Amino acid sequence: MSEEKNLPTSRVVRTAMLGRVVAGQAVRHVGTKVAVAGRSTEYRTAKMEKSQVQAAKAIIAGLGTMRGAAMKLGQMMALVDIGLFPEEIREDMQRAMSQLLHSAPTVSFGKMRTVIESDLGGRISKFFAEFDETPLAAASIGQVYRARTLDGRSVAVxxxxxxxxxAIRADLRNLSLVLKAGKAIAPNVDWSALSTELRERIEEELDYAVEAQNQRRVARLYRGHPFITVPEVLTELCTPHVLVTEFFEGRRYEEIRDRAAVAERxxxxxxVFRFxxxxxxxxxxxxxxPHPGNFLVGPDGRVAFLDFGVYKHLTQDEADRQCDLMRAVQTDSPEAIHAQLCRVGVIADADGVSPSDAYDFIQTLFWWASTPGDVALAPDAINEAVLVSINPASAHFDLARKQAMPADQAVVLRMMLMVVATLGQFNATGDWNNILREWLDGAAPNTELGRADAEFRGAAFSSAL
Structure with missing residues (x-):
């Protein structure tokens, strides 16, 4: 983690910082256009790809020196772009993304101590027997420390x-500048819609009391699960600015991706898929x-899921629509898929989109779900799905842009693509189709994990009777 820098909170200073990032990219972008004029199509394409990579790296680095909304947008950009770059520079991009996902400039412990003691209402020693002043992690909104409670429990604070x-609210008011920076990478992305989602999510994340409530609910759902765990919350030590949970020792995503054997990956x-x-x-x-920085793999094989600052709950009707849509995907029937897309509102004009077009479009997004048997996912697993909406040359670009996807469907789709992107980074193979059918149609699990999960859910159901 880099050395401490003061956190500027005024709109003027934050605007200047963002402006430097954007201006730098504007110069690079214009310079590239001039340099490639008159060259062959292949040469221009190669130069523009290089320009986009340089823009992505510079923006990720620039936003990573800030906190709050700007860095959170940088994290989202990093994840959206997983697998979208040429193979020869993909490794460099992954390193830049990993750095952004897990680190940020640190703040001195003296300043953080003030927050802790002010919120808890007393000196740290009143609440913790031990407190390591060196942060374990520094992210967009806060830092994480390891400590031990007075009754001996190891905790993450x-x-x-x-x-x-x-600072965040200053960033949110200046978001238009960040959007200009994003256009250097993907000029056809709907950055306005992205900014709306960002505003809503960031405001929720500012209140750690909300995150504590979310995490308690999820921890109850998975308490005693054989391979999924959610650290318990120590409610009595939580405030709007301090969140204390059980400590979980585990390996990060990069270590699994780069060093684990195929079977473990x-x-x-x-x-990850099942959770x-x-x-x-x-x-x-x-x-x-569900970005890769939010889970750890423990020495006993359990996977701990972290960070519930934002957690989405669906109504029964919304959930039923999601189930029906996935069932239609798995029928492999163009007519069934077309009918369901019309029902959920993804297709606004039923006569303007044929069943075959609807089928092709859905296969681009959900091929991994509709294919029976083991399916191998590669680092570019979501390339085509993302390019559908950002590449005018895509066969489905017009269809994707013309349809008015409901908000709940858009959020679910984004979650699914991010999960599949993560699995692709593992080069993972699995029967994703059958796992989905376990939940949708009561299909028998065909993996050891599936059988253990079914047993857990069966026991939980029985105990609830």
Whole structure:
């Protein structure tokens, strides 16, 4: 983590910081256009790809020195772009993304101590027997420390940066500048819609009391699960700016991706899939932000899921629509898919989109779900799905842009694509189709994890009677 820098909170200073990032990219972008004029199509394409990579790296680096909304947008951009770059520069991009996902400039412990003691109402020693002043992690809104409670429990203490709420609101007012920076990478993305989602999510994330409530609910759902765990919340030590949970020792995503054997990567991938997708189909709730920095793999094989600052709950009707849509996807029937897309509002003009066009469009998004048997996912697993909406040359670009996708469907789709992108980074193989059918149609599980999960859910159901 880099050395401490003061956190500017005024709109003027934040605007200047964002402006430097955007201006730098504007110069690079214009310079590239001039340099490639008159060259062959292949040469221009190669130069523009290089320009986009340079823009992505510079924007990620620039936003990563800030906190709040700007860095959160940088994290989202990093995840959306997983697998979209040429193979020869993909490794460099992954390193830049990983750095952004897990680190940020640190704030001195003296300043963080003030937040802790002010919120808890007393000196740290009144609440903790031990407190390591070196942060374990520094992210967009706060830092995480390791401590031990007076009764001996090992805990993780997440503390919000002092003044970060003001900095975030300054960023939100200046979001148009960030959008200009984003257009250097993907000029056809609907950055306005992205900014709306960002505003809503960031405001929720500012209150750690909301996150504590979300995490308690999810922890109850998975308490005693054989391979999924959610650290318990110590409610008595939580405030709007301090969140204390049980400490979980585990390996990060990059270590699994880069060093784990194939069998372990597949196992972790299936667990990630079961947690995020299963929470949606079994419990009508899910994390809209399932990025790779939010889980750890423990020495006993359990996977701990972290960060519930934003957690989406669906109504029964919304959940039923999601189930019906996935069932239609799995029928492999153009007519069934077309009818369901019309029902959920994805297709606004039933006569303007044929069943075959609807089928092709859905296959671009959900091919991994509709294919029976083991399916291998590669790092570029979501390339075509993302390019549908950002590349005018895509066969489905017009269809994607003309349809008015309901908000709940858009959030679910984003979650699914981010999960699949993560599994692709693992080069994971799994029978995703059958796992989905376990939840949708009561199909028998065909993996060890599936059988263990079914046994857990059966026991939980019996105990609830």
């Amino acid at each position: 997440k503390v919000q940066y002092p003044g970060v709420d003001k 597949n196992r972790v991938a299936e667990i 995020h997708m299963g929470s949606l189909y079994l419990h009508r709730q899910f994390s809209p932000d």
